[in-house]
Amino acid sequence: MSKVTITTAVKLSAAQLNKLSAAIEKKYGKVAKIEAVVDPSILGGIIVTVDSHQFDNSYRNRIEELKQQISAALSE
Amino acid sequence: MKNTMKKNAPSLNISVSDKISVADLLKNATVSVSETEIGHVTSFGDGIVQADGLDNVRMGELIDLGDGELGLTLNLNPQKVGIVALTRAAHLKPGDVIRSTGRILSINVSDEIVGRVVDPTGRAIDGGAPVPKGKMMLLERIAPGVMTRQSVTVPLQTGIKAIDAMIPIGRGQRELIIGDRGTGKSAIAIGTILNQADQNVICIYVSIGQKQSTLAQTKQILEERGAMKYTIIVNAAASDPASLQFLAPYAGVAIAEYFMDQGKDVLIIYDDLTKHAQAYREISLLLRRPSGREAYPGDVFYLHSRLLERAARLNKNYGGGSITALPVIETQGNDVSAFVPTNVISITDGQIYLETDLFNAGMKPAINVGLSVSRVGSAAQIKAMKQVAGTMKLDLAQFRELQAFAQFSSDLDDKTKAQLDRGTRVNAVLKQGWDTPLKVEEQVVIIFAAVNGYLDPVQEKFLGVWEKEYLEYIQDQYPEILTSIRTEQKIIDETMEKLKEAIDGFNRRHAEWMLEA
Numbered sequence: 001m002s003k004v005t006i007t008t009a010v011k012l013s014a015a016q017l018n019k020l021s022a023a024i025e026k027k028y029g030k031v032a033k034i035e036a037v038v039d040p041s042i043l044g045g046i047i048v049t050v051d052s053h054q055f056d057n058s059y060r061n062r063i064e065e066l067k068q069q070i071s072a073a074l075s076e
Numbered sequence: 077m078k079n080t081m082k083k084n085a086p087s088l089n090i091s092v093s094d095k096i097s098v099a100d101l102l103k104n105a106t107v108s109v110s111e112t113e114i115g116h117v118t119s120f121g122d123g124i125v126q127a128d129g130l131d132n133v134r135m136g137e138l139i140d141l142g143d144g145e146l147g148l149t150l151n152l153n154p155q156k157v158g159i160v161a162l163t164r165a166a167h168l169k170p171g172d173v174i175r176s177t178g179r180i181l182s183i184n185v186s187d188e189i190v191g192r193v194v195d196p197t198g199r200a201i202d203g204g205a206p207v208p209k210g211k212m213m214l215l216e217r218i219a220p221g222v223m224t225r226q227s228v229t230v231p232l233q234t235g236i237k238a239i240d241a242m243i244p245i246g247r248g249q250r251e252l253i254i255g256d257r258g259t260g261k262s263a264i265a266i267g268t269i270l271n272q273a274d275q276n277v278i279c280i281y282v283s284i285g286q287k288q289s290t291l292a293q294t295k296q297i298l299e300e301r302g303a304m305k306y307t308i309i310v311n312a313a314a315s316d317p318a319s320l321q322f323l324a325p326y327a328g329v330a331i332a333e334y335f336m337d338q339g340k341d342v343l344i345i346y347d348d349l350t351k352h353a354q355a356y357r358e359i360s361l362l363l364r365r366p367s368g369r370e371a372y373p374g375d376v377f378y379l380h381s382r383l384l385e386r387a388a389r390l391n392k393n394y395g396g397g398s399i400t401a402l403p404v405i406e407t408q409g410n411d412v413s414a415f416v417p418t419n420v421i422s423i424t425d426g427q428i429y430l431e432t433d434l435f436n437a438g439m440k441p442a443i444n445v446g447l448s449v450s451r452v453g454s455a456a457q458i459k460a461m462k463q464v465a466g467t468m469k470l471d472l473a474q475f476r477e478l479q480a481f482a483q484f485s486s487d488l489d490d491k492t493k494a495q496l497d498r499g500t501r502v503n504a505v506l507k508q509g510w511d512t513p514l515k516v517e518e519q520v521v522i523i524f525a526a527v528n529g530y531l532d533p534v535q536e537k538f539l540g541v542w543e544k545e546y547l548e549y550i551q552d553q554y555p556e557i558l559t560s561i562r563t564e565q566k567i568i569d570e571t572m573e574k575l576k577e578a579i580d581g582f583n584r585r586h587a588e589w590m591l592e593a
Contacts, residue, residue, distance in 0.1 A: 053111070053131070055109055056112070065105075069105045
């Protein structure tokens, strides 16, 4: 049974959470517990962590990726 | 805060406006959902991170510790992962998120790395520009297999008479340099690098746990003598984390493999593997692995065997490149039966054994030729050297036997006395400054004179000056002898006659150095 953490910048509604957990259970099987975390520092988007596997689709991560690509282009 | 931002902004614009437009960059940039394995730090101390999570991480995988710092997985348990930090990682706190990178430790190598000083992660530490992008070479790679190898047949000339004559080293061989501290181990290694100037060999000097001042000195010597043109230094200094000292030899051999794959000959020196084993012991104890003899972990043999097995001579089908390894081991009180020395002795193809007593007696290099061996190198020795070195081994063996005996008795028969005299002279010829490597043909003409008795009438105190002047004399008056030995690879009859005549002439010229009849 997997432990799932969902991190968002704003609080999700119960309906949204249910939809998400249904999707996760479809992929990973039964979920033991879903923890919903509100973290404004991710700016937007969503981070889903299933056990140690993390899907990061937050705005903070996108900006970080852009930063890396720009600095890589500049250093060439 | 605002001030610094203002300052930074214009400088960024200048560099960008030259060629790259930020708009284009943003248009072409791709962002995607990142999918990583994460874990949380449960404890951190002495450079060892224990973390939970990281379920699907592999052994030897790089872990992003945040802040641009990296770690390396060394222990995988179901509940926790042991990671060794490659840098200080001073920012880490318990609970911090760390992530897998999916990358196995490798080092960036390109042809331009020659002449540089790098750390085990491939970062330039000589103050120059970063090493240009080339190929990523894995630090841990399986050694070449049986089918790709061929036996050692090409000599690697060290330029040191005692070694080239009696303990010859071939390209692709692993020859251990072993001895107490201060017996000239590094000197032999560096002297060998100096002698590769015209030998078409790329040299890699891996310095493990040495003082920065020592390395600076070594680099200066190599630079002054023009040896940095074909040398790469990999440095993990005494002040670097144990993890870097542990990785340094693997980084060195990864660079060597880059050049061997191109069919080139490489000489790699690990100075020294005792400190390497100690760094690994430190890591292992902190990871709470069971310890064995001398508190070393159980896999310390494999630690060195997998490293030294990567020295090889590839056959024609695989490019014919080679890696010759000269590992250095420091013993304590001449104890070669300590754990790490015995391990490395059994892995290598022979050893050069240095002794404090010889060193103090003025015998430099302080090689104990009785205990030193080269198991495969004789196949790589040129014929000319074989012609003279065979007699020399015999002379020295007889000399050593008689030496102890002669101390008790002053009454010696003429034959014994002659053998002792010959031995003293052959021994004297083996003395050599570490920074004056000799070409193989020069070594041959000197040893020829010694073993054929041309030095017997020379007074002992003049032996040094005799050798020096004799070499100049041959180079000056009889350069064709040296040319003949170099091109024929052996002493042909005609050359031998000429050489005898030359030495006779030289001895007549310097009657003042001779013993009174």
